[in-house]
Amino acid sequence: MKLQIAVDITDTARILEIAKGIYDIIDIFEIGTPAIIKEGLSPVRKLKEKYPDLCVLADSKIVDGGKIEAQNICESGADIMTVLAFADNTTIAEVVETAHAYGRKVLADLICIKNIRGRSAELIDLGIDYIGVHTGVDMQKSGRTPIGDLHELLASVPRNMVAVAGGIGIKTLHSYVIQKPEIIIAGSALYSAPDIRTAVLNMKEAMK
């Protein structure tokens, strides 16, 4: 199992400061969508320049223009990019083809997808590398969690393709760990912690 920190902060200096503290212990460092919409791919580029061995995911949420978007993201140095699972199959196929030509990987984000089993089967046919269930930050406000969706996804696709995101913290981590997804994504529980490095180490320990 891998731990991914989703850094939903838009300040590039702060993103780099966070990376400095955990680059040697975090499995995947995610530049969140808020940073990309505000700053573009510049934080990804700066992060890869400074830490070339760090696995960086750009939460690009591509939904159209698959080839051009994937090309730009690959050229920024990102190791993994995200595409929305509800995008048209043509778009997903273009993102996968382009990313793979650069030796990069693609995670399909199932946010707002109802038919997890059906869509996941199609995503596998399209050559996607990872599939993630995702309860958005706005959906979390009504108490929703991705636990049920994770269960359904794990029943549908190989374990080593599965990612889960949506308000996961140290207190709720166990219920995800026992299901053994490939990637567990934590956001503010990590980046808003008073000591981010300790928070990451504690989660990594709980995932053993």
Next chain:
Amino acid sequence: MKLQIAVDITDTARILEIAKGIYDIIDIFEIGTPAIIKEGLSPVRKLKEKYPDLCVLADSKIVDGGKIEAQNICESGADIMTVLAFADNTTIAEVVETAHAYGRKVLADLICIKNIRGRSAELIDLGIDYIGVHTGVDMQKSGRTPIGDLHELLASVPRNMVAVAGGIGIKTLHSYVIQKPEIIIAGSALYSAPDIRTAVLNMKEAMK
């Protein structure tokens, strides 16, 4: 009817050059998603600094984090932002609430939505300003156009809320104009034209 140019170019200098040639005749100037993913909101900011009276749309395609994304976009100066119609209602409500607090508008992009009538009714209840049918660039490759979707949308919501996008050029413009949507969006037919100003003037003339 308004004409919107969708500038799917990622080079900010080129975007500003295009704006210089047409800022006084184009109704809405769209900074496309490729520019936002690559450069962030900086092209929007630069455009509004230079042309404060130009109506600028940021094709942000928000799907989560409605409040923070909308805030960042409003602070960049954009007059209109886009949210994906596929997003959760909570997200759409947050985008609308935040944008309206700043006196800005929100266009919901129906890309990949099958149930146009049903979803549009919900979007109106959520307070959205514009609803756009949109055949993505990747979908256009198989010959798809937004003409049927436009017909369906116009049968479902008030005419002055309706936008249409998807490969529209001077040759196909008439079939959209006769349906009288509020906003007609043209992309490469305008920004790739040898003389962009003339191309815009020709389309405006054909929309009279």
